[in-house]
Amino acid sequence: xxxxTLPQQDATNGTQGNRSKKFRNSGILETMRLSxxxxxxxxxxxxxxxxxxDDVDFVDDxxxxxxxxxxxxxxxxxxxxxxxxxxxxxxxxxxxxILEGSEEWDLLFRKYYSEELRRMGVAAAPEEHRRQSTx
Numbered sequence: 001x002x003x004x005t006l007p008q009q010d011a012t013n014g015t016q017g018n019r020s021k022k023f024r025n026s027g028i029l030e031t032m033r034l035s036x037x038x039x040x041x042x043x044x045x046x047x048x049x050x051x052x053x054d055d056v057d058f059v060d061d062x063x064x065x066x067x068x069x070x071x072x073x074x075x076x077x078x079x080x081x082x083x084x085x086x087x088x089x090x091x092x093x094x095x096x097x098i099l100e101g102s103e104e105w106d107l108l109f110r111k112y113y114s115e116e117l118r119r120m121g122v123a124a125a126p127e128e129h130r131r132q133s134t135x
Contacts, residue, residue: 034077043069076122083116 034042047066050056058065090112091098091105098105 034073039070039073042073043067079120079122080117083113083120083122086116087112 043066046069047062050065051058051062087109091100091108094108098108
């Protein structure tokens with residue numbers, strides 16, 4: 001059973017890169033790296049969709065909107081990373097040692113991670129969206 005990944009250093013400049021996180025069916029957090037270039041590419045795609053929509057009227061120029069999209073995505077990924085680190089910290093502060101990768105660790109991680117996202121005002125974790133949409 002693979003373990004959740006720890007924040008990784010960017011090989012090019014030594015800083016932590018942005019990551020998008022999702023829960024797999026097993027409940028283990030899967031981390032996917034989003035570089036600045038990927039975020040910019042996504043912002044261009046989103047802007048193209050908005051421009052093509054008859055339901056959207058731009059009050060600013062296209063590039064201003066695109067830059068704002070980049071800022072929103074980057075800030076959200078930073079908040080998710082903080083939530084992940086806080087969840088890990090809460091698990092390691094338990095009185096008994098809980099081994100990473102164990103079922104108990106996974107359950108606590110999902111619980112604490114979701115709590116942190118809610119506390120920070122970030123949208124619910126993907127697993128919670130699925131639960132909410134089925135009720």
